[in-house]
Amino acid sequence: GNSVTQMEGPVTLSEEAFLTINCTYTATGYPSLFWYVQYPGEGLQLLLKATKADDKGSNKGFEATYRKETTSFHLEKGSVQVSDSAVYFCALSLYNQGGKLIFGQGTELSVKP
């Protein structure tokens, strides 16, 4: 089946620390990959995405590269800020399955000043 596995949280970092959140996937086809972010009490916002192997998605200092050989899409940021505190979701979609998003379990990030 199709699934996404993320590293478990919560993750607590000091401001300006380096962030990595691991994400691996299993898919029966050729998925598109996404990172969504959910701030407290809000809906989900797209952070970045990649639709083919070796593509790098980037936004607001966050980056992730679509690695087909390792079926991974790890999220990185060089220097986190307090305002990055949120829950981060890795997800995949398959066009031939109606485009639904299949989510990982979410990783809560807390950044301390």
Add this chain to the structure above:
Amino acid sequence: DTAVSQTPKYLVTQMGNDKSIKCEQNLGHDTMYWYKQDSKKFLKIMFSYNNKELIINETVPNRFSPKSPDKAHLNLHINSLELGDSAVYFCASSQPRRGETQYFGPGTRLLVL
């Protein structure tokens, strides 16, 4: 301008009641979705409609009935509410193309007492 809106934002009700959640998008998208987020923040697809036609129904109890009067609206009606229905329900929309971003509403927080 709100892209995807949901009403109500909060819903507190008794077991056995029937309730509806409404969703509207002004992005001109053809596809709309309902997702359920449980207390551990895990997100799972429930339904998807493309141009008013049901295309995804993910083993959801038949107490849940989606209705799409037009492609800008997707409502969710829940009969005979149970304690386990307590969750946050998110509506989303996108174009039906590979890798398209889904835009999420702010969520409806349902509490069944």
